[in-house]
Amino acid sequence: MVYLDNAATSWPKPEAVYRAMVEFTKVNGANPGRSGHRMAVRASEKVMECRENLARLFSIPDPLRIVFTSNGTEAVNLALKGLLRPGDHVLLSGMEHNAVVRPLKKLESAGVELSVLKTDPEGRVDSADIAVKVRPNTKLLVVTHASNVTGTVNDLLSLGRLAKEHNIVFMVDAAQTAGNTPIHVGEAQIDLLAFPGHKGLLGPQGTGGLYVGEGITLDTLKEGGTGSLSESLDQPDFLPDRYESGTLNTPGIAGLNEGIKFILNTGIDCIQEHEKQLTRLMLEGLAEINKVKLYGSGDMEHRTGVISITVGQMDCHEVCDELDKKYGIAARGGLHCACLAHKTLGTLGSGTIRFSVGFFNTCGDIDRALAAIREIAGT
Amino acid sequence: MTYLLAVFSSVHQVNRMKNVLNKDGRYFGMIRAPHAVFPGGCGFALRFEESGRPLVEQAALELGIAINGIFKEGKEENGSKVYVRIQ
Numbered sequence: 528m529v530y531l532d533n534a535a536t537s538w539p540k541p542e543a544v545y546r547a548m549v550e551f552t553k554v555n556g557a558n559p560g561r562s563g564h565r566m567a568v569r570a571s572e573k574v575m576e577c578r579e580n581l582a583r584l585f586s587i588p589d590p591l592r593i594v595f596t597s598n599g600t601e602a603v604n605l606a607l608k609g610l611l612r613p614g615d616h617v618l619l620s621g622m623e624h625n626a627v628v629r630p631l632k633k634l635e636s637a638g639v640e641l642s643v644l645k646t647d648p649e650g651r652v653d654s655a656d657i658a659v660k661v662r663p664n665t666k667l668l669v670v671t672h673a674s675n676v677t678g679t680v681n682d683l684l685s686l687g688r689l690a691k692e693h694n695i696v697f698m699v700d701a702a703q704t705a706g707n708t709p710i711h712v713g714e715a716q717i718d719l720l721a722f723p724g725h726k727g728l729l730g731p732q733g734t735g736g737l738y739v740g741e742g743i744t745l746d747t748l749k750e751g752g753t754g755s756l757s758e759s760l761d762q763p764d765f766l767p768d769r770y771e772s773g774t775l776n777t778p779g780i781a782g783l784n785e786g787i788k789f790i791l792n793t794g795i796d797c798i799q800e801h802e803k804q805l806t807r808l809m810l811e812g813l814a815e816i817n818k819v820k821l822y823g824s825g826d827m828e829h830r831t832g833v834i835s836i837t838v839g840q841m842d843c844h845e846v847c848d849e850l851d852k853k854y855g856i857a858a859r860g861g862l863h864c865a866c867l868a869h870k871t872l873g874t875l876g877s878g879t880i881r882f883s884v885g886f887f888n889t890c891g892d893i894d895r896a897l898a899a900i901r902e903i904a905g906t
Numbered sequence: 907m908t909y910l911l912a913v914f915s916s917v918h919q920v921n922r923m924k925n926v927l928n929k930d931g932r933y934f935g936m937i938r939a940p941h942a943v944f945p946g947g948c949g950f951a952l953r954f955e956e957s958g959r960p961l962v963e964q965a966a967l968e969l970g971i972a973i974n975g976i977f978k979e980g981k982e983e984n985g986s987k988v989y990v991r992i993q
Binding site: 559560562563568571572574575576578579589590591753754755756757758763765767768 | 915916917918919921922925936937938945948949950969970971972
């Protein structure tokens with residue numbers, strides 16, 4: 528199988544990820560932060576090790592401000608529902624995933640106001656539109672770092688600076704960039720960073736997290752046992768306990784920790800360069816195939832390895848089905864849980880065929896995908 | 907050897923403290939805070955030699971982590987442990 532669906536979840540994972548999950552479950556599978564025996568202590572140390580490695584990767588000064596969640600969507604929900612109140616106004620990009628749009632639409636029904644920022648034809652936020660749409664009650668600017676449909680990357684430095692100029696909270700959905708694109712929360716002035724653990728961070732499904740910046744107070748999504756302040760009937764007010772009620776996915780976090788260590792040891796620049804090389808090869812090959820229409824940016828410096836195409840008038844799901852059954856290639860067709868992005872791109876009616884490269888893909892994988900698309904397109 | 911316990915609200919705080927302090931080659935262990943020093947029953951504590959107290963206080967200050975109390979560990983004649991609050 529040629530796996531080109533890394534935007535949905537990365538595969539394969541580094542061997543150490545599989546090993547760590549099995550070893551943790553078999554040897555130290557106790558509940559972190561509850562009991563005081565050695566297995567429970569080791570489990571809690573593993574959780575902290577992962578938190579510290581995440582802090583290293585994103586240049587977060589205080590690892591205790593990283594909250595583990597079950598995926599990126601839960602992190603986004605915690606951030607949005609924890610922060611926003613009726614009467615608040617939110618600026619969002621026109622390329623957001625449903626993970627951001629759906630919680631916001633629910634909040635809108637409760638009195639939160641939304642404004643969608645203009646984007647350029649490649650899907651990049653038009654930062655000049657912020658000054659046009661900002662209001663006195665604007666509380667939040669939320670943007671995807673990179674589109675899960677086109678791979679187009681937003682300029683976080685510029686957007687973070689504008690958010691601070693307007694005194695609004697800056698939130699980034701790093702679902703498509705965490706692990707393959709450098710992110711520095713301080714330099715980009717990010718207040719809230721939501722990320723999945725199972726995509727670019729190379730961890731298992733069921734992992735994710737939210738960085739909550741200094742000075743940001745969120746309401747909780749859930750309350751319950753945290754292993755701390757058990758004498759109190761009220762939820763702790765310190766991080767990460769405030770937002771981590773219930774037993775953590777510790778086997779998953781043990782695996783995620785190994786994924787992050789792999790990235791730190793390999794070097795995120797090296798990972799990014801490899802994925803850029805594959806993306807360039809794919810884009811150049813696709814551009815030569817008649818009937819193929821490419822979406823998103825051709826500028827390799829401002830895009831990730833997510834590539835969306837249409838092939839003439841062919842049904843995107845049927846093309847993906849053929850890619851799978853006839854050529855052994857995993858790609859994703861449709862709207863990619865991002866109807867707002869497809870509306871912005873004008874592909875809401877047709878959807879697109881999405882290829883997404885990962886660090887473990889090779890040039891040979893790209894050659895096979897290009898050959899398959901050539902045959903399918905009949906050229 | 908006299909040992910002290912610095913009590914914190916959460917296992918995450920103690921692990922963070924421990925990882926920072928143990929980088930200097932000294933040993934700061936983590937234990938469940940005994941009921942006598944943390945009646946809630948869910949606290950965790952750093953256990954360390956008395957001479958390490960300034961390092962613990964400094965690290966807590968730098969990391970912005972609140973210490974709920976520092977206790978000196980001792981033993982009664984019958985061998986049971988006693989804890990005297992010193993902060």
